[in-house]
Amino acid sequence: MNRAPGARTFLPASGASGGRRVVPVLVAAALLLVPLAGSRFAATTLTEMLIFAIFAMSLDLLVGYTGLVSLGHAAPFGVAAYAVALLSTHGSVALAATLPAAIVAGTAAAALIGVFALRAAGVYFLMLTLAFAQMAYAVAHEWAGVTGGTNGLSGIPRPVLPGADLGGTVPFYYLVLLLGGLAALVLARITGSPFGAALAGVRENEARMRAMGYDTFRLKMAAFAIAGAAAALSGALYAYYNGFVSPDVLYWTTSGQVLVMVLLGGARTLAGPAVGAAAVLLLQNLASSYTERWTLILGAAFILVVLAAPSGLAGAAARLGGARRRLRAVDPGAGPLPPAPSEGTAR
């Protein structure tokens, strides 16, 4: 059963270090300045992209780094969104209290799902995560007295932070940018740490990791909980952003959409899913304004990316950048990953 996942090599990351330092600085500057220069809509759109970027990056910790393809990532996202909605509409508008509570709720939901779903692997794991997220959806749908049923909960006020007014578009954008930046940093630290390397080990060959003495279940649980916490952060921000939640945030299409963002952008890079999130939202919003055939365009875009950019959009961008600085070697950083025996990446 050699699936040869080694065909996916780490991307060429060669080149002068100067260029690599300049571009991120430029990006950070752009993200900081756009709302001041651009319109209100640019700021709100960027806010949504950032929220989904956090969401997609959190899923990538599972899909790309740990090899756990989840189709239930809407659960921590949606549970946190509902937590914000319920707490805010029942009086607790303080960000300092509501946000941590929502993150705890979302993380707990993720951990609960993890305990059960992580017993299975591959497609079975994927379907178990789907099942549990759908159960959460059903609760939101049926428990109309608390959740508002299909009509959802609306009128969620923007959070209050002592000394800062977060009601406006731009201040809220900066809040999201700050929290999103922090989340990205934390995730980058995690994936770069020995713990992250252990997760990669689980992805490539769980049996070997177990033989080496790792408690792989605990590793996977930890990844699941961390990813859940980050997803919960994005879900909580999303509830504030929209001012309302409905059961759709918990529906499998939300899980499917964020999975597509990860795959389109390129799994196993943190920037990839962020780019994927921006690309999907852009395609959805822009294409639909010009043509009724936007579903077709979205589908064709997925196909095109798979065929033309095997490592997602981010991979393609990296390769373009690499080509400009002359492709010296295929891969100086890391060689092809060791071929995985029977159980490897997601099935």
Place this chain on the structure above:
Amino acid sequence: MGEDRRVASRKAITRRTLLCGAAGAGLAGAAVAGIGSPAARGFGVPAVLAAAPVKVGLLVSYSKVYGQLGEDITAGMTLYLDGVGWTAGGRRITWIREDEEIDPQVGVRKARKLIEADGVDLLTGIVATPTAYAIRDMVHNSKTILVVSNAGGNLLTRARRSPYIFRVSFTSWQVSAPFGKWFYDNVARTAVLTAANYGFGTESLAAFKETFVPAGGRVTGEVLPPLNNTDYAPYIAQIQKLGPEATYNFYSGSDAVRFLQAAQQYGLTKASRTTGAGFMVEQDVLPAEGAAALGIYSPLHWALTLQNPENLAFTRAYKARFKRDASVFAMQGYDAARVIVEGLNRAGGNTADKDRLVEAMTAVRFASPRGPFEFDPNTHNVIQSVYVRQVRQVGRDIANVAFVNLGRIADPGK
């Protein structure tokens, strides 16, 4: 070995992360700046420039289960706007269409885009009630006038009402409440109630009971299948077990077709008299239901065969233009366009003075294909006649024939 890989992968990841982040975020930033620019222009336009066209944002579903509703509403609007040459109040009318996708998350995103980026003067459409509730605050706070041409949740006329929101379609109460008493007098003294289990479905049943129970009627059972249920056979058997004299049902779209076909195949429509909110047998689903719908009574604020000059003209023109029969949704689109055009005419094409435009639109009244049309000045919801209709064979076609007018109905929202 493990140590080597750890170091190697860490290095690669960090490098790549930086690199991709740069390229990706740059792309996103540029693109957003691109969308942003028209909005910047939109905000700068002085309102008195009467030569500038009125921008209408049309937000309806073009995809998924309710795609046909969006197309019908669009067609109805097109028909009316063609008739007035796409002008109102001395200004040209242009529209920007967006897909609501029956997902309130997406609906909010699209509404935000229409309001903030496209700078529309008016918003119309909205097929699903959750979308209407979701965008309510945004519309209200930005003082964007919204003409709802379908979504019928009661709250939009009650607790969640806004002076800037007009509704030309219906509330769930308006359709089902007047029918309960008529059902008691003309169909049966007891009833089993069934509905798709979501906001609008349960609201419809509650409204029915509001007049059915006080009249002396007895509800002998309620069956609530989930929305978008696949196989109705288990529910039909459950209803049959209750042995109903008659049933009142709320289903729409694919649910209506699946429910009615199963009800006929299992003999339920024969054994008990079947009635339901008009959407269950409206033109979008009636052809697919075919003979299974014959004989069914339903309340609604319109019927294809309604005999008044406006409706004859409307249905004929619609069929000639789009090669298919009009539906209640097409009629609602037609009237939404008319409300917008006449409101603009009354306001002299001034879309900047929102309160004046609201006043002008509130005063709009006309002879609609559904009968006399006027807004309730308190709720900005339409006051209209509700008819009892029956599905009958009309020539070679199956159609709803309205045979009782239950009177002018205003939603009790205040």
Place this chain on the structure above:
Amino acid sequence: MTFYLLQALNGCAYGMLLFLLAAGLSLIFGLMEIVNLAHGGFYLLGAYLGLSIVRWTGSFWLALAIAPLITGGAGFLLEWPFLRPLYRRTHLDQILLTFGFAFVLTDLTRWLWGAGVQSLPAPRGLDQSVVILGTLFPAYRLFVIGAGAALALGLWLGLVRSRLGAVVRAGVANREMTQALGIDVAAVFTGVFVFGTALAGLAGVAAAPILGVFPGVDFEILIVTLIVVVVGGLGTFSGAFWGGLLIGEAETFGKVLVPQAALVVIYIVMAAVLLARPAGLFGGRAR
């Protein structure tokens, strides 16, 4: 008692439809380890093709025969140019690709056949109801039960008895070994993929008189089919059959006995099965 017997019959008819859907998906996975997310799209394509063929020729049976052939042809157009170059790539690429095709199919069918809810009447003779246990029961559902069982038997015999079946089973068991025996595995892959999508098309026509035909039914059916396949055990033929029946009955009885949980009955059943047997009822190993 009659009530429950009738419900059991209902569940059986629904389960047979699920089996038809699951068989194609499971076969494809068993051999190629590809979860074809466009399966629902092929189902919808088959249903719409059936609708058009019935309108042109007036014959349901002709539709039942021809629509699967065309759907299989569409499957070929996905497998040969697009999927084949991807066999060496990761599953994530295959997920994205087949999901892309699911989107393309959903929009193409809407473009060609419109957004309205349509239905396909049962063929003459089967469009009536017969009296069973004192109540009416639709003849077409009885036909679905019979035809589904016959097809299951035929497929099973084909897999177990024929040489082609042996090749497919060998491919499922050990691809490298099969290839080493000089069998053109790539051709077998294409054949099985085309056959699997044709089965989806067949299911589309067969289910149309019960479930209707409209945009959105493709994703609805995709999820249910995935559940059936997973409950039965990925890539196992008997799993598709018994999984279909189990989910069909569970859905039917769950909705009657625990109406509050109607939305999630099948998810609960799936979770319970997978927690007890992490590779499904008939799956030998987790993968």
